[in-house]
Amino acid sequence: MLAKGKVFKYNDNVDTDVIIPARYLNTSDAEELAKHCMEDIDKDFVQKVEPGDIMVAGYNFGCGSSREHAPLVIKTCGTGCVIAKSFARIFYRNAINIGLPILECPEAAEEICAGDTVSVNFDTGEIVNQTTGKTYLAQPFPDFIQNIIKKGGLLASLCDGGTTHA
Amino acid sequence: MGMTMTQKILAAHAGLKTVTAGQLISAKLDIVLGNDITTPVAVNEFKKAGFTKVFDKDRIAIVLDHFVPNKDIKAAEQSKQCREFACSHCVSHFYDVGKMGIEHALLPEQGVVCAGDCIIGADSHTCTYGALGAFSTGVGSTDMAAGMATGVAWFKVPAAIRFNLTGRLPKNCSGKDVILTIIGMIGVDGALYKSMEFTGEGLASLSMDDRLCICNMAVEAGAKNGIFPVDEVTLSYMKNRTERQPVIYEADSDAIYEKTITIDLSQIVPTVSCPHLPENTRRAKELSDVKIDQVVIGSCTNGRMEDMEAAYRVLKGKKVAEGVRCIIIPATMAIMRECTERGYVTAFIDAGAVVSTPTCGPCLGGYMGILAAGERCVATTNRNFVGRMGHTESEVYLASPAVAAASALTGYITEPKED
Numbered sequence: 001m002l003a004k005g006k007v008f009k010y011n012d013n014v015d016t017d018v019i020i021p022a023r024y025l026n027t028s029d030a031e032e033l034a035k036h037c038m039e040d041i042d043k044d045f046v047q048k049v050e051p052g053d054i055m056v057a058g059y060n061f062g063c064g065s066s067r068e069h070a071p072l073v074i075k076t077c078g079t080g081c082v083i084a085k086s087f088a089r090i091f092y093r094n095a096i097n098i099g100l101p102i103l104e105c106p107e108a109a110e111e112i113c114a115g116d117t118v119s120v121n122f123d124t125g126e127i128v129n130q131t132t133g134k135t136y137l138a139q140p141f142p143d144f145i146q147n148i149i150k151k152g153g154l155l156a157s158l159c160d161g162g163t164t165h166a
Numbered sequence: 167m168g169m170t171m172t173q174k175i176l177a178a179h180a181g182l183k184t185v186t187a188g189q190l191i192s193a194k195l196d197i198v199l200g201n202d203i204t205t206p207v208a209v210n211e212f213k214k215a216g217f218t219k220v221f222d223k224d225r226i227a228i229v230l231d232h233f234v235p236n237k238d239i240k241a242a243e244q245s246k247q248c249r250e251f252a253c254s255h256c257v258s259h260f261y262d263v264g265k266m267g268i269e270h271a272l273l274p275e276q277g278v279v280c281a282g283d284c285i286i287g288a289d290s291h292t293c294t295y296g297a298l299g300a301f302s303t304g305v306g307s308t309d310m311a312a313g314m315a316t317g318v319a320w321f322k323v324p325a326a327i328r329f330n331l332t333g334r335l336p337k338n339c340s341g342k343d344v345i346l347t348i349i350g351m352i353g354v355d356g357a358l359y360k361s362m363e364f365t366g367e368g369l370a371s372l373s374m375d376d377r378l379c380i381c382n383m384a385v386e387a388g389a390k391n392g393i394f395p396v397d398e399v400t401l402s403y404m405k406n407r408t409e410r411q412p413v414i415y416e417a418d419s420d421a422i423y424e425k426t427i428t429i430d431l432s433q434i435v436p437t438v439s440c441p442h443l444p445e446n447t448r449r450a451k452e453l454s455d456v457k458i459d460q461v462v463i464g465s466c467t468n469g470r471m472e473d474m475e476a477a478y479r480v481l482k483g484k485k486v487a488e489g490v491r492c493i494i495i496p497a498t499m500a501i502m503r504e505c506t507e508r509g510y511v512t513a514f515i516d517a518g519a520v521v522s523t524p525t526c527g528p529c530l531g532g533y534m535g536i537l538a539a540g541e542r543c544v545a546t547t548n549r550n551f552v553g554r555m556g557h558t559e560s561e562v563y564l565a566s567p568a569v570a571a572a573s574a575l576t577g578y579i580t581e582p583k584e585d
Contacts, residue, residue, distance in 0.1 A: 013354055013443060015551045022530035022554075026233060026240035028206045040553040060355040060388060064549060065530070066290040068207055068306035089359050089390055090290055094306035144190050144320070154308050155215035158316065 001122040003080030003101065004130075005053035008045060009114035012058035016070040016091065019062065025069060033069055034076035051078035054120065056112045058084065062091025071095040081120045083127060083138070085109045096145055097154040103127065105138035122149075168418030170326040171393050172361040175301040175415050179284040187325035187422070195225065196300075197259075197279055198313035199287030201269055201526075202230040202241070205248045207307035208288060212314060220255045221317030227259035227278055227287075228252045229269040232526040234262075237533040267498025267524045270294035270382060270466035274374075274403075275498055281396045281404065282413025286313050291466050291548065293384045297377035298404065299396035299414065304385060324390045326361035327352075328423040331368030333432035338582045340476065341376030342468055342546065342566035345383040346437040348429065350447030358388035360424065363417065368431045369394060374403040375472040382467045383548050386444040436581045438544075439564035442552045450569050453579040460543040461492045461574040462555075463567050464522075465529045468546035469497025471504060473567040478510045480571035480582060486518035487577030493535045495522045519574070531555045537562075544573045 018040040020033055027033065038045040055074065061084035062070060071094045074082065082095070085106040095102045101122050108127045112118060116131040125138040141149065151157035169177060169184060177185045179193035200208055205228050220226055228248055233241035245262075252260035259278050266272065270291050273279045281299035285292065288310035295302035305319070313319050329348065349356070362384045364377075372380075377394050384392030394400070396414045404412055436450040463469075463477050474496055486492045494514050496502040502523065505511050511521050528535030529547040537543055537556030542563065545555065550562035563579060572580040 015549075017530070017549065017551045017554050022203075022232075022532055023536075025203050025532075026238055026244060028210060028244065040558045060358065063354060063388065064290065064551060066204065066288055066292075066304040066306055068204070068288075068308060072207075086355065086358060088355070088388060090304050090306060090385075093309065097306060097308035142190065154312050155211055158312055159215050 001101065002119065003052055003054065004119040005050065005080050007054050007056050007112055007114055007116045007118055008049065010055065010057040013060045013063055014057050015064035016062060016067050017064055019070040020067065020073045025067065030072050030076045034073045037073040037077045046077060049077050049079060052080040053078065054118050055079055055082040056109055057082065058109060059086045061087050063088035066090045068094045068098060071098055071100040075100040083109055096148055099149060099153045103138040105136050108136035108138065168420035168422060170361060170363055170421045170423065171395065171415050171417040172301055172326060172363065172391060173323055174417065175282065175284060176321060176323055185323045187323055189323045190320060191323060192318050192320050193284050195286055195313050195317050195319055196283035197225055197227055197285040198310060199227045199269065199273070199285065199289065199292060200310045201232055201289050202234060202245050202248055203232045204288035204307045204310060205251070206244045208310040208314065209247060209251045211308050211311040215311065217315040220314045223256045224258045225317065226257045226314055227273060228257055229261045229272060230263065230266050231268050231524065232530065233532055234266065234525060235523065265499065268466045268469055268526055271470055271497035271501070274298060274378060275407070275500060277404065277408030280408050280410045280412055281400060282415055286310065286319050290385045291382050293389065293391050294378055294382040294466060296381040296384065296391050296393035297374060299394060299400055301391055301393065303391045324359055324361045325424050326363050327357055328426040329362060329364045330426055330428045331364060331366040331431055332428060333368050333430045334371045335431045335434055336584055338436055338568055338584045339434045340566045340568065341372060341379035343434050343437045344429065344431065345380045346439050346444070346447050346564060347434055349383065349387050349444045350437065352387055354386060354443055354445045355388040357384065360389055362387065362389045362392040364392065364394050370397065373472060374399055375470040378470065379467055386548060436566065436569050438569060438579060439550055441550050441561040441563070444550060444564060450565065450579055450581040456542065456563065456579040458490060458544050458573055458577060458579065459541040460535060460537065461490060461570050462528050462535055462543060462545040462547060463570050464495030464497060465526065465547040466497065467548045468567050469495055469501065471501050473546065474501060474505050474510055476567040477571040478513055480568060480575065481517040481519065482513045484517055484575050486574045490574055490577050492519035492574040493522065493528060494519050495525060497524055499524065528555060544570045544579060546570050
């Protein structure tokens with residue numbers, strides 16, 4: 001699986017309240033919610049993002065609420081991948097469960113700049129910054145999690161005769 | 167190799183003799199929880215995946231608490247969807263308006279959660295129930311859907327940080343000051359993916375409301391769960407609340423902790439988290455020039471009976487400062503009733519505060535106390551992120567009920583007296 005696009009860069013501790021503010025959570029419609037993705041810290045994100053674009057952020061990305069609406073709106077906006085120095089645990093779990101590709105790679109997250117063009121290979125964990133030519137290797141997911149992603153999310157993996165464990 | 171208390175509970179629910187940090191396991195669930203924001207997404211996923219039955223109608227809890235009584239038409243539709251699902255699957259622990267409370271105050275109060283349980287909830291503050299000696303953690307809606315269908319969930323067994331509590335809290339401090347102090351020390355990702363295990367001779371002096379508040383905010387340090395050992399305080403709290411038999415797990419004496427941090431409770435001071443992260447802690451006294459527009463006393467963190475008592479002690483016979491809106495929200499109907507019987511509601515109204523039925527509303531900027539640009543609020547809630555309670559240029563200062571009430575009287579952040 002591959003993604004390629006330009007980079008939107010954010011700081012540490014991007015929380016779920018700025019990814020999708022709770023004032024909009026009176027609906028679970030992903031398209032409706034996605035119109036407000038990131039608006040409290042980056043008003044232009046929704047207008048500028050194009051399919052395949054990549055979010056790069058610092059530590060503890062997705063901290064705060066358990067709302068699955070957060071990875072869902074990022075995915076619905078067309079974002080191909082989120083690369084961060086680290087992820088908050090519920091966001092990490094939710095992203096896998098709904099099929100939003102994420103990679104933990106502190107070095108890449110530090111060095112990649114806003115507007116760079118980056119390509120990502122999820123099978124190998126290879127991140128290439130095509131603007132600077134530098135390559136990074138992210139920690140690959142354990143097989144069990146790769147299986148969930150390959151099946152298209154947690155529920156699809158369950159329906160496919162899989163189990164909920166490794 | 168010894169196991170932590172969390173690892174013991176997870177091993178037992180996975181049917182394994184031992185587990186170690188980092189291991190992926192599948193564990194049986196005692197309770198699966200959702201609210202009016204997260205359940206609709208779970209119900210959609212549950213149906214989309216073709217499930218027709220829940221694994222056990224007595225082990226699912228659905229609590230309408232975020233936007234009820236409904237704030238608008240869309241919220242009403244979401245509540246309706248939860249109601250219809252709960253009804254069609256005969257969910258035993260379904261709490262609608264009139265019975266509902268803020269989920270993490272309600273489920274312990276009603277005896278739905280119990281010592282030794284393995285619990286997931288589609289709400290990040292599900293970690294609250296660790297106060298009862300349960301493993302309990304927040305997940306998303308898809309995990310809730312899978313949990314409702316199968317009664318199991320996958321976990322990566324967490325490593326742990328041990329907090330060794332000594333001494334006794336000063337009278338003007340509570341569990342809130344303890345957890346804010348800890349988050350200030352270790353940061354908002356200081357316990358990322360880990361358990362926070364509280365031990366030590368100091369915990370005996372902490373009430374159940376203090377413990378519930380401390381575990382509630384474990385997620386604000388990034389933790390997977392917070393947990394207290396089961397002692398007399400736990401057992402007497404659970405007595406007459408639940409027919410279920412508590413199961414007591416203890417950490418092994420040779421359990422492995424990544425580190426141990428000793429907290430002398432007698433040295434805790436009234437603490438406030440400044441915008442826009444819970445780790446930005448300061449002593450309340452140092453913030454006496456911060457002028458405020460609003461006070462909120464309530465939420466899953468601090469809407470319990472002792473919190474109402476703390477607010478009452480400060481507010482009775484006094485007046486909220488001119489220009490300050492003081493909103494008090496008892497977290498459950500039982501607490502609301504008790505506040506009414508004890509005369510707290512009258513005292514709050516006489517002081518110039520408003521008292522609402524239970525709701526999460528203002529904490530997450532839903533309704534019932536939204537802030538305008540430039541406004542400041544002292545809240546007993548759990549998050550002070552940008553825009554959390556309203557406009558992105560508003561500010562939330564997190565504090566205990568005693569600090570919040572004292573601040574309501576002066577109009578500035580105020581440290582309560584030590585008597």
